[in-house]
Amino acid sequence: MKKIVNINLGGYPFTIDIDAYDKMEEYFVSLEKYFGEYDNPHEIIFDIEVRMAELFKENAGEHAILSLSDVDKAIKILGTPEDFSKDNIVDDENNENDEKSYKSEESNRRSYEYRVGKKIYRDPDNKVIGGVCSGLANYLGVPDPIWIRLLFVLLFVSGISPLIYIILMIIIPKAKTTAERKEMRGEPIDIDTIAQSIEDEFNNLTDQFKGFRDSFKTKRQKRRKRRC
Amino acid sequence: MNVENTKAQMRKGFLEMITLLMISKEESYPSDMIKRLKEKELIVVEGTMYPLLNRLKNDELLGYNWKESTSGPPRKYYFITEKGKEFLGELQKTWHNLKTVVETISK
Structure with a gap:
């Protein structure tokens, strides 16, 4: 028995096993880090999302629930950040000397991965004007x-x-x-903390919904009392 | 010296030209281009195409239109700009030059 999740991947709806979903999320976080310094990282990542959805459509058919092996297969076709730097195609500017630049890119990327330093952003969850x-x-x-x-x-x-x-x-x-x-x-970025924040967000929503339902109920009760 | 690395380097420059060339023939959908390039073993992993297309678009060598699709959300079709055509012309000149050099030397 496994939990499943419904997702929108590049505009296509899918039902996916929870472990497969985690794997996919981890993959997109790694892409986000890798393409972070490009001009339009979100556009590139969205294009890859659409392509992944197409691969799922081709391989899994319309009604199947996507499993971990489907996701693994798609990631193998699309390639991970490691494949990109090996391929050398993605890195545009600094690769005059193949071996050397490959190594330095590797280490740059690694230091980026483990850097937990804070960055300044506007906070859209907690804003009055612009956050x-x-x-x-x-x-x-x-x-x-x-x-x-x-x-x-x-x-x-x-x-x-x-x-x-x-x-x-x-x-x-x-x-x-x-x-x-x-x-x-300044929190470390990994799959568990992201899962945690999604869970928090969800709980938040359920609470809001409960509050809404309760206030609706009391209103109805008041109305009934008035009628009596 | 790693032969795979050298091969990747050669493919890299070539891939830019072949991408522009394919798009100059007709407006193209990346997934179709990927299929053709994979058949010819010019790309190993598909993900490498998207940053390349994005860079060519940012450099104004390519543009794209959204086109409706029968099987899902609208798709991006890339076309070549005037600047892209000029750029491709230059690359092709170099390519012909390289080709003749390789041919004459290997004779």
Whole structure:
């Protein structure tokens, strides 16, 4: 017996075993790290997602539940970041000398993988205007963004132009992916922490739904009482 | 010296030209291009094509249109730009040059 997940992969719906899903997520996180310094990493990754969906369609047929072996097969065809650097095709600029550059790229990539350092991002989950203050609070380790917000308000009152906020909003990127949110908080990026945050998100939603349902119930009860 | 590495290097420069060449013949869908390139053993893993296409697009050598598909979401079809045609012309010149050199020397 296994849990299954419904996903949208590149615009196609799929039902997939939970272990296969974990493997796939791990793969896309590794791609995100690898392509992170390219011009349009999300576009490249989305193209690969679409291609993976096509491979699933070709191999598994319409109604099958995707298993770990389907995902492994697709990853083998698409290639992992290790394959890309071996192939040397992906790395554009610095490969005048094959052996040497291959090695240095390898070690660069490795240091990137294990770097847990914080990066500054705007925090879209905790924002009033653009998430600049909460992003700064995350970066500086201030426990509550309200202090940074207060500081900004004081700055504006004391005559400093609010333009500074707008400039910060433009130059600081928004944390869009789970990996970026982790980086923003300085948490290590691996599959378990990402799974944890997805779970948190889900629990959050269920709580919200419960709250909504309860308030609906009490409203109905009140109405009934009035009628009596 | 690793022969696989040298082969990869040769394929790399060549792949750029062949990609532009294929797209210059007709607007192309990456998955179809991948199929042809794999048959000819020019690419090993499919994932290498997407960053290449993305780079050529960012350099304005290629552009793409979204086209409706009967079997799923709309697809990206790549076309070659004027700048891309010029670029391809230069690459082809070099290619012919290399080809004649190899042919005359191996005779």
